Amino acid sequence: MIYSKLKLGVALLIISSFLFSGCSREPVVARVNGEAVTQKDLNLLLKHAGIKEGKTQQAGDIHKAMLQELTNQLINEKLMLQAARKEKIAADKKEVMKVYNDMVKAFPKEEDYLQRLRQKGLTKDMILKSIEKDLVVGKFRDSLARGVSVSEEELKGYYDNNRQSFAVAEQLRLSIIKTPDIGEAKRIKKEVDKGARFEDMANKYPAGHTGLGEGETGWITLDTFPADIAKAITKIKAGTAGGPIKGKEGYYIVKVLEKKEKKVQSFDEAKENVKNILMQQKARDKFHAWLQDARKNAKIEMLQKG
Known part of the structure; x- marks a missing residue:
């Protein structure tokens, strides 16, 4: 699975405490087909980008551009989660706990991991919801990539045009x-x-x-x-x-x-690598085309001021 092979550690970077919408008293910065993207979601992204809110207040245009970019990330995720729901794509508790337990293994014991989370202003529940969201998004992107294929001619053409990139030291x-x-x-x-x-x-x-x-x-x-x-x-x-x-x-x-x-790999030696490169490129292109279409057809309200 192309997307799922990416590190699930990205789940720690984009955390929303409200995975599948719902009522919240938090200020709303955007709505996507009626579902809220909250200021709390945005603040968590700022935190994981290593930026303190107070410092960004003095950044002027840079601050505005950053908030716009992060808000767009949250909007894109919301669109993917909505599409995944329509296709009944979900992550079960067993899958979520496996990823969580793998994260915990990097620490002597779970309490050490939870202590690190508390230092970052995070909770176990936030992490579990974040992992669930990331798994759902990964499965959705994998579903988009199904049907992607590469012909022998495409493989050979890419190899011939990029032969030196397959040089082995x-x-x-x-x-x-x-x-x-x-x-x-x-x-x-x-x-x-x-x-x-x-x-x-x-x-x-x-x-x-x-x-x-x-x-x-x-x-x-x-x-x-x-x-x-x-x-x-x-x-x-x-x-x-x-x-x-x-x-x-x-x-x-x-x-x-x-x-x-030192040598340049033959086509047969490089073929599997070439296939992976082209499959990833096509999957990425297919996703970007889907996202562009999804944004075009969605009702997106930007409510953030400044």
């Missing part, structure tokens, strides 16, 4: 030994040059070994390293060790286990 698989002492680094390198197995030397200095897994890094690109270290590693041939290489935290002896040269 040189990849290396390394084993690395780190030591804080230059003398020790030279001794290690000397032993390796005399025929000592690099893996044995790495095990001999386990505290300084920086590889992953079974004593090696896995496939990585040189942009993983600072420029000076990367430059030194490029001079090491596959199957040999080089160094000592000076770094900020000590000295490195590096063995290049394997190299994959």
Whole structure:
């Protein structure tokens, strides 16, 4: 599902305490087909944009433009929620709680998460309603994306016109030994040059070994390293060790286990990626067309002053 794969953390950025309209004494800034967008909704958006209301009062035209943009976000969401209701699209409690529990997992315990919410002026109920809304919007956008397809000709055309964007940087698989002492680094390198197995030397200095897994890094690109270290590693041939290489935290002896040269992916290799790119583009275009039409046919009243 294209839209649902986007991070649900966006639910924390656009929070409305009244998910599906209803009566409220809050000042109303807009109405969408008779349903209210309240000042409270807008204030919450301002808060999550990291802007204090008092500061925006002095911002003049910038303040007005920002309020207009945020109000439009809320209007667009209201239109999507209304359309979702018509299509009987909903999120059940189990789905909502799964997302909530995933958020809580980032904290030692739920109370720590709730404490963070209170510091932001939020409540668990607000978050649950926000998650529900975000799930409904995601399902609605997924429903719009159904039927989107890409032909073989479109795939090939996009690949041919963007071939260089499918270039894959040189990849290396390394084993690395780190030591804080230059003398020790030279001794290690000397032993390796005399025929000592690099893996044995790495095990001999386990505290300084920086590889992953079974004593090696896995496939990585040189942009993983600072420029000076990367430059030194490029001079090491596959199957040999080089160094000592000076770094900020000590000295490195590096063995290049394997190299994959830089290349441009073939069409077959890039095909799935190309398909995902074009499917997302078409889904986005279809949504924007729907939104434009929905706004054109909706009764939208802007009641905000200033």
